[in-house]
Amino acid sequence: MIRHAAGPTVARLAVALAQFAAVSVIVFLLTSSLPGDAAEIVLGRDATAEQIATLRAQLGLDRPLTERFVSWLGGLVQGDLGTSLVTGRPVVDEVGDRLGVTALLTVVSLAVLVPLALAAGTVAGRRPGSTVDRGLTGLLVGLQAVPEFALGLVLVGVFALQLAWLPATAAGGAFLGPAVLVLPVVVLVANQLGRLARQIRVGVVATDTAEHVVHLRRLGLPERTVLLRHVLPGAALPSIQQLARIVDSLLGGVVVVEALFALPGVGSGFVEAVGARDLPVVQGYALLYAATTIGVNLVADLVSARLTPQRAVLA
Numbered sequence: 001m002i003r004h005a006a007g008p009t010v011a012r013l014a015v016a017l018a019q020f021a022a023v024s025v026i027v028f029l030l031t032s033s034l035p036g037d038a039a040e041i042v043l044g045r046d047a048t049a050e051q052i053a054t055l056r057a058q059l060g061l062d063r064p065l066t067e068r069f070v071s072w073l074g075g076l077v078q079g080d081l082g083t084s085l086v087t088g089r090p091v092v093d094e095v096g097d098r099l100g101v102t103a104l105l106t107v108v109s110l111a112v113l114v115p116l117a118l119a120a121g122t123v124a125g126r127r128p129g130s131t132v133d134r135g136l137t138g139l140l141v142g143l144q145a146v147p148e149f150a151l152g153l154v155l156v157g158v159f160a161l162q163l164a165w166l167p168a169t170a171a172g173g174a175f176l177g178p179a180v181l182v183l184p185v186v187v188l189v190a191n192q193l194g195r196l197a198r199q200i201r202v203g204v205v206a207t208d209t210a211e212h213v214v215h216l217r218r219l220g221l222p223e224r225t226v227l228l229r230h231v232l233p234g235a236a237l238p239s240i241q242q243l244a245r246i247v248d249s250l251l252g253g254v255v256v257v258e259a260l261f262a263l264p265g266v267g268s269g270f271v272e273a274v275g276a277r278d279l280p281v282v283q284g285y286a287l288l289y290a291a292t293t294i295g296v297n298l299v300a301d302l303v304s305a306r307l308t309p310q311r312a313v314l315a
Contacts, residue, residue, distance in 0.1 A: 008305060016298045023290040024076065028069055031283050072283075081287070082280035091284040095269070099288070102258070102265035106250040108181055109188045113246070116189065117196035121239075122232065124197070125204025137198065144194035152187045152260045159183065169262035184261045188254060192246050199242045203235030210234065237304065244300035251292045 039055040040047065056062045060071070075082060081091035120140065124133045160168035160183070170180045207213060208231050216226050255267035262268075266285065273281040 009302060012298060012301055012305075016294050019294050020290060023294075024073070024287065025069075027283055027286040027290065028072060031279050031286065032065060032068070076287075081284045084278055084281050086276050086278045086281075091280045094273075094281050095266070095284045095288055098264055098266050098269040101263055102251060102267065105181065105184060105188070105254075105257075105263065105265065106247065109185050109192075109250055110247065112185060113189045113192055113196065114243075117193055117200055118232070120193070120197040121200025121235070122204055122227075125201040125235065126208060128205050133201075137201070140194035140197050143190045146190070148187050148191050148254070148256045149260055151190060152183065152257065155183045155186060156260075169260075170264070180261070180263075184257050184263060187257055187260075188250065192249070196239060196242055196246060199239045200235055203238045204231060207231050207234035240300050240304050241297075244296045248293050248296045251296070 039052045039061060053062075060068060063071075072082065079092070081095075083090055084094050087094065120136055124136045127133050156168045159166050166182050167180050168183075213226060213230050213234075216230060217223070251266075254265075255271060257263070258265040258268040259271070266288065270282070270285040272278075273285060
């Protein structure tokens with residue numbers, strides 16, 4: 001009898017949980033060692049020593065590190081990340097309010113990025129060494145080499161200030177809707193397009209000349225069928241990890257893009273929390289980054305394992 005091993009999936013899940021547990025400990029220790037006194041920063045320079053001591057006691061900052069860690073860990077297990085030192089709101093709400101903006105930016109960017117990268121990588125990979133291949137590769141490398149802030153400033157100067165077609169930023173208090181996403185999405189896609197498209201190109205070149213694909217052409221299978229059912233699925237496998245890194249980068253909050261376009265997302269929120277020494281909020285953002293990285297890479301590993309032919313194990 002033949003069966004397939006199911007152990008690797010459970011092992012990957014166990015490793016992911018262990019990684020998150022280890023990162024949680026590191027996050028708490030690092031944020032607790034940040035320079036500056038959170039109570040002093042919250043109260044300002046005019047606060048008296050008595051006021052600072054009172055606030056430190058209220059926030060629990062005067063307790064030993066181990067005691068604070070046990071209390072924080074107990075709240076984390078229950079889904080309670082504490083309260084912001086600056087606003088007094090739950091950390092979950094502080095992070096959640098900004099997560100929607102970053103998630104929307106990520107989804108729209110991926111919806112544009114993946115089809116463009118697939119098309120560019122396929123066109124270049126089907127004609128390796130040709131003028132089209134060299135031209136596309138040069139263009140992709142050039143786009144990737146342009147810093148995000150530089151490209152963003154150029155786009156704002158042309159399309160927002162000179163032509164007045166699009167809003168320059170989301171400043172003004174409210175998220176302005178689809179128009180304000182156009183320039184940030186262009187910047188993000190331009191920066192990531194080269195990485196993904198060139199990875200797809202490598203996969204297409206390798207799969208297009210594989211023995212089984214060549215044999216299918218000899219049998220007279222239509223080229224469209226060969227491409228869609230055999231070449232592209234085989235070429236997509238090596239690109240899964242690259243796509244996971246891109247999703248991780250986007251969901252983690254692209255600080256430069258969010259700051260440039262005044263988007264109230266996760267990246268800008270994290271920077272503000274660090275500047276204000278709002279330790280519970282900093283810890284919340286750091287845990288979000290950790291969970292995103294671990295989760296995205298776990299999904300990529302599972303998908304890769306699913307698509308990779310597995311050897312049967314004799315029972």
